[in-house]
Amino acid sequence: MVESWSFLDTVESNFRPLVVIELAKSTKEETIEWLTKRIVDKKADGGAQLLIKPLVMENGVENIYLVGASHLRLLLGAETVGLVKECSDNSMRAFTYSSRKTFKHFADDNHDFLTMAECQYIIKHELENLRAKDEKMIPGYPHAKLYPGKSIVRRLLTSGILVQIFPLHDREELKKLSHSWYGRVKVGYQPLDDIRCYFGETIALYFGFLEYFTFALIPMAVIGIPYYVFAWEDYDKYVMFATFNLLWSTVILEVWKRICAILTYRWGTLLMKRQFEEPRPGFHGVLGINPVTGREEPVYSSIKRQLRIYLVSLPFVCLCLYFSLYVMMIYFDLEQWALDYHKENESNFSSLMLYVPSIIYAVVIEIMNRIYRYAAEFLTSWENHRLESSYQNHLILKVLVFNFLNCFASLFYIAFVLFDMKLLRQSLATLLITSQILNQFAESLLPYWLQKRYNRRMKKSMCSKKTGTDLSLAEQVNMEKEMGTYLGTFDDYLELFLQFGYVSLFSCVYPLAAVFAVLNNTTEIYSDALKMCRVYKRPFAEPTANIGVWQLAFETMSVISVVTNCILIGMSPQVDALFPDSKMDLVLTVALIEHLLLAIKFIMAFVIPDKPRDIQMKLAKLEFESLEALKQQVRAFQMQL
């Protein structure tokens, strides 16, 4: 029985398992029956019109279900979610079933027209949009209340009946992808289009940004190396480096927008219409009428939320910021103590001890960042935001502010209170390198090692029973459901954001930072790729057209770095020596240059178009066509009169 379910040999030849549903082991029979019926029911009857099969495990427990859909159903779903595909004339258009023949590579028997990630995204969308009709509760669970229009899957998830939903890996495709991605050591671009086909646009865009950012850092790194090699200490050289750095960072952020537009146009997400956002699963409140949709759903007063934000979250964040500064002061005490110790004892051990406070502090910072992250998630969830996007924005803001202060406060203190450039350089190097090592370890290597150990154990226990090398479907599902869940690109972007801070905030003091960043990112690409392919469950594809709030975060960082670099240069003894008579003139000159640089930055950001000309033309053409079509309709109607 188990064998007959293997991936290549399904009972019905047209049933391709795409998504796995894991129910709680104790789920009642009537609930399962009701859910299955609702999933299979026709659209006209309010169902999802998908295919579902139980996966019978060896121990006979039936709590895992495989969901698939017919080819036609998927095509209709593609229209519902508004997928944009390439037409035969190379333009990108929203897919509709009635115009299917005009699309490139479409054929009624071509089941590869939609990528597997797209099919899984469609199924997820259909499942999430399976809504209660007149059910007052989930059958068998009187406490899991339902009301007309409530998403059934979301209620099942929040009431614990549904353990998880995840898309299946395609082991063949994954093998091919991982080979071309990180399987061989090569110089070249990542297979972004393949990554997008397999993991969806959000993840492909992250890897695209990571790669682009690494390439963009190379000029900085190349210019930075001679400063280290020849031990240049002339501040005119530092001024040149910093100026290049500041203008360069503006240029790369602007150019990224253009590259992002090129990528997402090709992937169709640039043109994809935004779907109406449903309340996030964790949102709760008393039942009321949503003024926008007119539907019954939980409502929660916006004033209450504002009160929670300003009276609880804001003070808490401030307290955490204060605590972080307090820890920083302890670090400086330790630093002083280590210095004194070194002076008294002057040994190899004592000179090594000089680095210990920085390393300890770097570790403490990482730990504090992670603890704070949980607190921020809890608080933001408690603020009870209706939309996932608003939840994400509040979470990102909280985490960014804290991480920024936590990571950079000590550097600011050293630079602008202690005026100790040597210590600044040393701290910067220690913080940057330690945090990079910790991150690589905690993010990829540790989970990978844990996963590998688990897999070995799993395989061992299976191999004892059978001899086949290929995993059966049941085994695959069993293995994948135990894998960790990838929680999104947040941590990865945050890491890049902090790295950008290390590179640009104090670039004129430590030009080598860019070199370390490039080295780190090169390995980061590989370890992140490994993480995606081997450590975590396959995530659902998420269409996206840009990197969202991170663009703003990076731009803000680059504005702050103009200020810090100008101050640093103004403080240097060499520049100081240029104005022997009047310190006033020095400060005024520095302030003038800073304002000029900021003005140039803003003008550059304004002048460089966000989209390349050919993309602009293509978008204009599409807009023109839709306006023309509308006019044709009006005209046709007028002719009837």
Added chain:
Amino acid sequence: MVESWSFLDTVESNFRPLVVIELAKSTKEETIEWLTKRIVDKKADGGAQLLIKPLVMENGVENIYLVGASHLRLLLGAETVGLVKECSDNSMRAFTYSSRKTFKHFADDNHDFLTMAECQYIIKHELENLRAKDEKMIPGYPHAKLYPGKSIVRRLLTSGILVQIFPLHDREELKKLSHSWYGRVKVGYQPLDDIRCYFGETIALYFGFLEYFTFALIPMAVIGIPYYVFAWEDYDKYVMFATFNLLWSTVILEVWKRICAILTYRWGTLLMKRQFEEPRPGFHGVLGINPVTGREEPVYSSIKRQLRIYLVSLPFVCLCLYFSLYVMMIYFDLEQWALDYHKENESNFSSLMLYVPSIIYAVVIEIMNRIYRYAAEFLTSWENHRLESSYQNHLILKVLVFNFLNCFASLFYIAFVLFDMKLLRQSLATLLITSQILNQFAESLLPYWLQKRYNRRMKKSMCSKKTGTDLSLAEQVNMEKEMGTYLGTFDDYLELFLQFGYVSLFSCVYPLAAVFAVLNNTTEIYSDALKMCRVYKRPFAEPTANIGVWQLAFETMSVISVVTNCILIGMSPQVDALFPDSKMDLVLTVALIEHLLLAIKFIMAFVIPDKPRDIQMKLAKLEFESLEALKQQVRAFQMQL
């Protein structure tokens, strides 16, 4: 014959003249015949399907035509241009003829459903979209080439056959409007909705902004008065005033966006879809294929345009800026000469002479601004921009930069090079007051007086022949066609922009500027209203959803004013005295405060939502409904399968 054409007594009762077309006197008969036929032809035959009547003048010359349209034609036109009207359920929706019954105040016999301004806008749109079919030229004028799709009216205009097109005034409505607008001295708001109905959204929005801006200046003016009355010279008071001013100017600009959204939502333009932009009339080039529309039209290489911009326009603007600075230096020489003269002669006349250079300079600035304006228009037109919007943006940028420098360079020089606060205050006052007086005179009073004189002459010559007091239609048309053409809101906004500069750039030196601004704007409302109603031809209504690039210009000015005010305060002797030991500390403190203020400004601009919550909700509701409608369509289609 003339009498039967009077406004209230048209030959056909359903023909209401809306728009006047004035052809050149020598226009050939065949051209007129062809044009009339094209205008009257059915839509299906490529015509505009409008009504047209010749207006026979007393001297028998037939070069003026009146254009109207049937009620049904106007309703269909409203759908074509995408007018948004209020429905019976108080929501705003794009008008369609098939859903006409759902709109508020709609009845088949209610000819007031569309305002006269809307009808005229529709007719203008239809006339401009009357396109050549297979004509190779305008009949009778072999040099006026046509190609399929070329707008006939635009070609007629550029080849001088069509002298002008303008909408007729509605004398009854105008009388009512001008009475409620400026007819009586009253404290209260302007009748913005009536202005919008009569003149369209662009002009109503200008008056809305003028009124809002004046009200917003009142707090500044009120706080500024005691500084003058009590001759407060304490700099802590000035610091308070400047800080209030800076934050206030951010708040008012952000709040304006919200008010603008409320107004344009009510007027329907917030929801109006942008029409596809046709090339501007002046655009020329060799015939080619537009890559966006696929139509034949003149194309002009973007590289050539860039070359013209960067190799000719930019150097020219720089030259003008240099010239403006040169004139400024002459002014300072004059100023010095006047001072010397006063010292030598010490008489009433000599102390009066002290003001002469400033006044001369203010007059010269105004003259230079106006001359430069012509040069900028010529250059921008020569740059050959394809779109009117791009032309406007380049023109505004050129004019703004020059005007900014021309008006404020001398003040910057006095403040930051001469450090002469007394002279700064005096120059500021002279410049502000002189430019206000000149503007009021040149913009409204002079044209009004000229117009009045002309009207008197006209009336006299008519009254000699007949006795009736009401003007006949022919007389009305004859009078209106000689009136000046209103060239758009550019000059009016520019005046407000410069005024905003005078008020905010040096607010801590001359708090009384806000008082003068309020006084000026109060009369400006009346003189601008007079100008619109009595001096100029009625302009065509232009739907618009915001004040466009001016919002950005005002915001930029408010950022610059943070910098200037911080420097001014830092330079004051009182603040200087707070840091007796170290000038460094002073400058650093000022720089820190400046950065803090800028940061607060940006955070405030980010935090204050651009649209009020209820408008957001209404927009979300509309978006939700259109998504739902789309889904319904998809579902209906899927059910058929």
